[in-house]
Amino acid sequence: MAARVFGPLITQPAAGRHSATLIMLHGLGDTGNGWAPVGPQLNLPHIKMVFPTAPTRPISINMGMSMPGWFDLKSLDSDDLQAAMGGKALDPEGIAESIKYVDDLIAAEVAAGTPTDRIVLGGFSQGGHIALKAFLRHEPALAGCAALSTWLEPSKMPYSKEALRRPIFLAHGSADPLLPPILAQTSYKTLNDAGASSVDFRIYPGMQHSSCPEEMSDFAAFLKRVVPDAPPSLSDLQGFSVKQLKQLLSSQGISIKGMFEKQELLEAASRLAK
Numbered sequence: 001m002a003a004r005v006f007g008p009l010i011t012q013p014a015a016g017r018h019s020a021t022l023i024m025l026h027g028l029g030d031t032g033n034g035w036a037p038v039g040p041q042l043n044l045p046h047i048k049m050v051f052p053t054a055p056t057r058p059i060s061i062n063m064g065m066s067m068p069g070w071f072d073l074k075s076l077d078s079d080d081l082q083a084a085m086g087g088k089a090l091d092p093e094g095i096a097e098s099i100k101y102v103d104d105l106i107a108a109e110v111a112a113g114t115p116t117d118r119i120v121l122g123g124f125s126q127g128g129h130i131a132l133k134a135f136l137r138h139e140p141a142l143a144g145c146a147a148l149s150t151w152l153e154p155s156k157m158p159y160s161k162e163a164l165r166r167p168i169f170l171a172h173g174s175a176d177p178l179l180p181p182i183l184a185q186t187s188y189k190t191l192n193d194a195g196a197s198s199v200d201f202r203i204y205p206g207m208q209h210s211s212c213p214e215e216m217s218d219f220a221a222f223l224k225r226v227v228p229d230a231p232p233s234l235s236d237l238q239g240f241s242v243k244q245l246k247q248l249l250s251s252q253g254i255s256i257k258g259m260f261e262k263q264e265l266l267e268a269a270s271r272l273a274k
Helices: 038-042 078-085 092-111 126-137 181-194 213-226 234-238 242-251 262-269
Strands: 010-012 020-025 047-051 056-058 066-068 119-124 144-148 168-173 199-204
Touching (some): 020 092, 020 126, 092 119, 119 126, 119 213, 126 144, 199 213
Parallel strands (some): 119 144
Antiparallel strands (some): 056 066
């Protein structure tokens, strides 16, 4: 079968000095545009945000009608979900194809100068499923993974030992009608049984199959923890514009009042340099 065509890639450059990248995968039927508004809300000026779009494909639970999807889903009833959590394959070809696409996105970031330990994978629902599987298999390991309102079944495929030591943010709503919270709890056990040693598992009371301000605040805090803004080098600072220098100093709580010349700003910023 011919390779599917993935949709538009929404990229938000870092508002400040780029030192990390988040690749965030949307849920079934959505597009990269659906999650793009979250980028500015996270308020992390050092992180470049990448919002891919899944290929449009026939989806069985949508009566075969086409919509953006990372893989096919035949059903979301409790029996099928339990079978999936028992290790029953969902759509092996579609999942493998999407993981390969994510791997290519990671490779592009690395080729552009961002090391793997400064790249975070994230995803919601179906996108979270792909993000987890791509993250756990990727070598060298990425900085972390944020899996929102999703699931992960036990796998016979080996995971990267290094990835299992990296931070994972696993979040779910207590009132999710599509993917019941028991799936999140089972996914948490699956990760622990696989050897994951740094899983931050959170259930948000009353949240359905969506997000909430508290979850987004915790998501931002997770990103700050796993990819904190790295101080610029002296050579980096030399290439900064006056505006970028002012933004950097202000973000560090340093007053720029009375500073008008670039050299003044450089001297102040050089104290932050590594």
